[in-house]
Amino acid sequence: MSMAIKNLLVLAVLLSVLGVSVANPKGLDLNYYKNRCPDAEAIxxxxxxxxxxxxxSLAAALLRVHFHDCFVRGCDGSVLLKSPNKDAERDAIPNLSLRGYEVVDAAKSALEKKCPGVVSCADVLALVARDAxxxxxxxxxxxPLGRRDGRISKKSEVNLPSPFAGIAALKKNFFDKGLNTKDLVVLSGAHTIGISNCGLINSRIYNxxxxxxxDPxxxxxxxxxxxxxxxxxDFRTSVEMDPGSVKKFDSHYFNIVAQKKGLFTSDSTLLEDPETKGYIDTQVATAxxxxxxxxxxSMVKLGxxxxxxxxxxxxxxxxxxVN
Structure with missing residues (x-):
């Protein structure tokens, strides 16, 4: 194990010990597996x-899987389910480009050897996204842990915030999930490590x-x-969502948006609302x-x-x- 990875493990343990003030939302508990499977988070x-x-690049991918899971039927691991009829959530068009499932499966497999039938896939996905x-x-x-896994996953129910959406639609998407306008602009900041493809911006730059x-x-x-x-x-070539800083998790995304270089309509439209624009301006001004x-x-709320x-x-x- 490299020194950098050892340092990460030490840092995570220290942060866990020091704790971060957080209410245990909706029956979840930071110590949920303390007696059931004490090594769960470490595994x-x-x-x-x-x-x-x-x-x-899996960091952005896994964060995206968690986000897509939570926005459909809540954070219940339903996006992880496969369907022989190709009609599960992961078969919906916005989810066809999701990747990183193998990380969740590997973590779950390791947990099953140590604590069979104890840790949910929904909790594994939430932890994997954070640790990535x-x-x-x-x-x-x-x-906070204690999520249970859903048994239902329907392609027809996938209604995710769209990259083509304006500010009103995005705010409604988030409000419907108990997330506010600040959560919208903050979580959009995850695009600091994201990539997309030419197909999703073709009409925006050509027609x-x-x-x-x-798009003016x-x-x-x-x-x-x-x-x-x-x-x-060209509909396949990859495009960075935060040019020049795509491998670094930082606030540079907000600088890009402020310069009217948001890749998607959903990025650019953040300048059209006083609260989201105010947040962007503040992040730019304060680095x-x-x-x-x-x-x-916001990630605790999303989870x-x-x-x-x-x-x-x-x-x-x-x-x-499903079992």
Whole structure:
């Protein structure tokens, strides 16, 4: 094990011991597995570090899987389920590009050897997302535990915040999940480590209104740069969401958005609301002084959305299949 990874493990333990003030939302508990499976978090962290240290792009991927899970039926691991009929959540178009399932499966497999039938896949996913961000030196946040796994996963129910959405639609998406406007702009900051593809911005830079134009809310120099990378018929080439800082978890994303270089409409539209624009302006002016703390708090809120606890749901033996 490298010294860097050892240091990460030590840091995580210290943070756990020191604790971060957090209410235990909706029946979740920071010490939920203390007696049931005391090594649960350490096992998940060890597996996550093994994968993400080799392929750092998995940090953004795993954070995205957790986000997509929580926005449909809550944080119940339903996005992990497979369907022989290809009609589960992971089969919906916005989820076809999700990746990192193998990390969750490996962590769950390690837990099953140590504490069979105890730790839910929903909890594993929440922990993996947190620890993956930690590997790339992003912020740490406490993960209250005790989620149960859902048994239902329907492609037809996938209604995620769209990259093409305006501010009103995005605010409604978040409000419907108990998340506020600040959570919207803070969690959008996760795009600091994200990548997308030319297909999702093609019309925005080549044919915004059907007249061969580009979105006027975009910086023209940025459009020219995107056109060099994305030819009119190219729908596959990857595009960084935070150019120049895509491998570093920082507040640089807000600088990009402020310069009208947000990749998606959902990024640019954050400048159209006084609260979201105010947050962006503050992060730019203060070099992101509060972003890590704000992100941690919003991730705790996200992780408690519509969770199943108590006798609801189940503890899956394998994350891709109901028991």
């Amino acid at each position: 998940v962290r060890r597996v996550t570090i093994q994968y993400v240290s080799r392929q750092t 961000v930690l590997v790339i030196n992003g912020p740490w946040w406490p993960v 915004f209104t059907g007249k061969g134009d580009f 809310s975009m910086n023209p120099s940025y459009v020219r740069a995107l056109k060099k990378r994305c030819k009119p018929t 992101g002084s509060s972003f890590n703390k704000d992100f941690s708090e 408690s959305v519509e969770v199943l606890t108590g006798n609801k749901g189940e503890i899956r033996r394998k994350c891709a299949f």
